[in-house]
Amino acid sequence: MNGMTHSGPNDAVKGSLREKMASGSFYSLVAILTGQTFALATSIIYARLLGRDDLGILAIFMQIGNVASAAATLSLGTATTRFIAKLRQEDRGKLGPFVSTTLAITLLSSVAASVALFLGASYLGLTLYREPELVPMIQITALFLPLAALAGFGSSVLQGLQSIRKLAILGVALEAMGVPVTYFSLLRFGLIGAAIGGGLTTVVSFALIFGSARTSLSREGFVLRLALHAPNADGLLRYAVPLIISSIAIRTALLYQGSFLALSLGFGDAGLFKVASTLYRVVSFVPAAVTIPLLPLVSELQATSTRERTRESLSTIVRITTFIGSPISLIVGLAASPVILILYGSDFLAAAPLAFVLAVTGFVETIDAVSVSSVLGEGKTGLLLRLDLFHAFLIATTTTAFVTWFGLIGIGYALFVTATVHATLLLVFLSATDRLDATRVLRALGVVAACFGLAGFGVAYANAQQNAVLIAGLLLFTAVAGLLFMEAKEREILASILRTRLRMLRS
Numbered sequence: 001m002n003g004m005t006h007s008g009p010n011d012a013v014k015g016s017l018r019e020k021m022a023s024g025s026f027y028s029l030v031a032i033l034t035g036q037t038f039a040l041a042t043s044i045i046y047a048r049l050l051g052r053d054d055l056g057i058l059a060i061f062m063q064i065g066n067v068a069s070a071a072a073t074l075s076l077g078t079a080t081t082r083f084i085a086k087l088r089q090e091d092r093g094k095l096g097p098f099v100s101t102t103l104a105i106t107l108l109s110s111v112a113a114s115v116a117l118f119l120g121a122s123y124l125g126l127t128l129y130r131e132p133e134l135v136p137m138i139q140i141t142a143l144f145l146p147l148a149a150l151a152g153f154g155s156s157v158l159q160g161l162q163s164i165r166k167l168a169i170l171g172v173a174l175e176a177m178g179v180p181v182t183y184f185s186l187l188r189f190g191l192i193g194a195a196i197g198g199g200l201t202t203v204v205s206f207a208l209i210f211g212s213a214r215t216s217l218s219r220e221g222f223v224l225r226l227a228l229h230a231p232n233a234d235g236l237l238r239y240a241v242p243l244i245i246s247s248i249a250i251r252t253a254l255l256y257q258g259s260f261l262a263l264s265l266g267f268g269d270a271g272l273f274k275v276a277s278t279l280y281r282v283v284s285f286v287p288a289a290v291t292i293p294l295l296p297l298v299s300e301l302q303a304t305s306t307r308e309r310t311r312e313s314l315s316t317i318v319r320i321t322t323f324i325g326s327p328i329s330l331i332v333g334l335a336a337s338p339v340i341l342i343l344y345g346s347d348f349l350a351a352a353p354l355a356f357v358l359a360v361t362g363f364v365e366t367i368d369a370v371s372v373s374s375v376l377g378e379g380k381t382g383l384l385l386r387l388d389l390f391h392a393f394l395i396a397t398t399t400t401a402f403v404t405w406f407g408l409i410g411i412g413y414a415l416f417v418t419a420t421v422h423a424t425l426l427l428v429f430l431s432a433t434d435r436l437d438a439t440r441v442l443r444a445l446g447v448v449a450a451c452f453g454l455a456g457f458g459v460a461y462a463n464a465q466q467n468a469v470l471i472a473g474l475l476l477f478t479a480v481a482g483l484l485f486m487e488a489k490e491r492e493i494l495a496s497i498l499r500t501r502l503r504m505l506r507s
Contacts, residue, residue: 034172034175035171035172035175036281036282038172038175038176038178038179039175039178039278039281040278040282040343041179042175042178042179042182043274043275043278044343044344045179045182045183045186046058046182046186046194046274047271047274047275047343047344047345047348048344048345049183049186049187050186050191050271051271051347052267052268052271052272052347052348053266053267053268053271054191054267054271055270055271055274055275056262056266056267056268056269056270056271056272056273056274057129057131057133057134057191057267057270058191058194058274059258059262059270059271059273059274059277060129060131060134060255060258060259060262060267060270061134061137061138061141061194061195063251063254063255063258063259064124064134064138064141064255065141065198066251066254066255067248067251067252067255068113068117068141068142068145069145069148069149069152070244070247070248070251071109071113071116071248072106072109072110072113072114072145072146072148072149073106073109073110073149073152073153074105074106074109074240074244075240075243075244075246075247075248076102076105076106076153076156076236076240076243076244077152077153077155077156078156078240078243079102079236079239079240079243080099080102080153080156080157080160081156081159081160082160082239083098083160083235083236083239084098084099084156084157084160084161085160085161085162088160088161088220095220095222096222096223096225097227097229098229098236099157099217099222099224100224100225100226100227100229101227101228101229101236102153102236103150103153103224103225103226104226104227104228105228105236105237106149106150106152106153107146107149107150107226109149110145110146110148110149110150111146113145113149114142114143114145114146115142117138117141117142117145118138118139118142118143120138121134121135121136121138121139121142122135124138125137125138128259129259129262129263131267133191133192136192136195137191137192137194137195138195140192140195140196140198140199141195141198141199143199144198144199144202144203147202147203147205147206148202148205148206150206150210151202151205151206151209151210153210153213154206154209154210154211154212154213154214155167155209155213157213157216157217158209158212158213158216161216161217161220163212163216166212166216167209170208170209170212173208174201174204174205174208174209177201177204178197178201181197181200181201182194182197184197185197185200239381240381241381242381242382242384242385243381243384243385245385245388245389246381246384246385246388246389247388249388249389249392250388250391250392250395252392253391253392253393253395253396254395256395256396256399257395257396257399257411257414258270258273260399260400260403261273261399261403261408261411264403264404265403265407265408269407269408271348272348272350272351272354272408273351273354273408273411275340275344275348275351275355276336276351276352276354276355276358276412277358279332279336279339279340279355279358279359280332280355280358280359280361280362281362282328282332282362307434307435310435311434311435311436311437312437314370314374314430314435314436315436315437315440315441316489316490316493317370318367318370318371318436318441318444319440319441319444319486319487319490320486320490320493320494321366321367321370322366322367322441322444322445322448323444323448323482323483323485323486323490324494325363325366325367326363326448326451326452326478326482327475327478327479327482328363329359329360329362329363329366329452330359330451330452330455330474330475330478331475332355332359332362333355333356333357333358333359333360333455333459334356334455334459334464334465334471334474334475335465335471336351336352336355336356336359336465337349337352337465337466338465340352340355350408351408352465353409353412353459353465354408354409354411354412356456356459356465357409357412357413357415357416358412358415358416360416360452360456361412361415361416361419363448363452364416364419364420364423365419365423367423367427367445368419368422368423368426371423371426371427371430372384372426374430374435375426375429375430383429387422387425387426388422390422391418391421391422394417394418394421394422395414395415395418398413398414398417398418399411399414401414402414402417427441440487443485444485444486447481447482447485448478448481448482450481451474451477451478451481454474454477455474455478458470458474
């Protein structure tokens with residue numbers, strides 16, 4: 001009886017976590033895959049209507065927006081998600097004050113960032129980049145920045161409440177709306193239309209996502225208010241300050257990377273990088289689908305499970321992600337040449353070799369994203385700050401060196417090297433602290449590394465991106481290798497999740 005009493009709750013916890021992970025990943029995967037389809041359509045519209053040079057200017061504009069977004073939100077999204085998931089389990093009485101405090105901080109920081117960006121638009125557009133059209137584009141973005149920050153806050157709330165299905169549906173709807181909005185905005189206003197369309201989409205995003213978060217909190221018994229509670233603010237900022245610095249540092253380094261490319265090789269090459277990056281982001285739907293439900297679940301695991309079980313679960317997640325992510329990365333990388341020709345036109349065909357390098361980089365970032373979520377779930381933001389500052393330094397230095405030495409494809413080499421270093425350091429830490437089974441993980445990574453090495457040899461010396469038979473052979477080899485080296489329980493997990501979701505779709 002005692003054994004049964006002990007195992008019952010534990011089994012219930014395991015089942016609950018497994019179901020949440022499977023359900024969250026499924027909805028995230030469907031939503032991100034659908035969203036990526038719409039995002040791909042939007043990128044095609046940009047490329048076809050703007051051309052290489054204006055697309056390069058657009059890429060710089062988007063990177064400026066990413067830095068501004070990090071400053072506006074103070075990168076509190078991860079902290080908000082983690083604390084909401086944790087407080088729901090441990091102390092619901094603190095949830096309302098915590099959310100109100102986060103809302104107040106987000107609103108204050110976003111207004112300050114909006115004013116700073118608006119005032120700095122002339123310097124950025126006229127002095128730094130010498131592109132006058134950037135000035136009104138940046139100013140338009142600045143005006144809508146607070147609404148974008150509040151939409152991001154709402155998304156973090158929904159994620160923390162495990163409203164993954166609702167968040168997925170809203171994300172797909174917004175991506176779908178973005179396609180016609182982008183098309184007609186560009187037709188009517190040209191390059192500046194990209195900023196106008198983005199502003200319109202932000203308004204709708206705020207209404208849908210922030211409104212849904214407010215409704216969900218109300219159903220939990222909390223009224224969303226603007227209020228600063230000192231204890232909540234102190235705890236939130238102590239956790240989030242390293243993330244704030246990390247996010248701004250990384251995004252600034254990426255802005256430097258794009259700017260160095262544009263100013264040294266021209267905005268045309270920046271446009272090629274933009275197209276290659278779009279295909280590379282298709283790969284990123286794997287870590288996004290996994291990590292959206294993973295962060296709150298890791299927080300729950302810390303409160304409900306033993307270190308041994310957490311170690312086994314994380315190792316299994318990394319291995320499964322490895323075997324799923326590798327074929328997807330190779331499909332994108334090997335098929336880049338015909339895909340670019342069909343979707344974007346011959347003007348962008350020179351981006352194909354870079355797209356292969358970025359696709360492999362996307363796989364590395366898949367593993368990195370799972371590791372980051374695990375570390376965040378344990379609250380070790382200080383460790384991530386040190387790693388990310390080093391990462392930002394590597395991005396700047398390797399970009400300067402590799403672009404100077406190798407030209408356009410050098411930016412791919414820089415991203416691959418920096419992503420590999422970051423992921424390796426995290427995996428070493430997780431293994432050294434007994435949070436990861438290094439033997440199991442290295443076995444999977446070794447198999448996939450051999451597959452990528454073979455594919456890279458084919459691209460470099462056998463023109464594999466132009467050879468359909470060779471592409472098929474490399475993909476088949478990777479898929480078979482993954483199935484052979486996947487553990488029985490991992491195949492069982494994947495089969496179980498697939499059967500469950502197919503039944504859900506049929507019903």
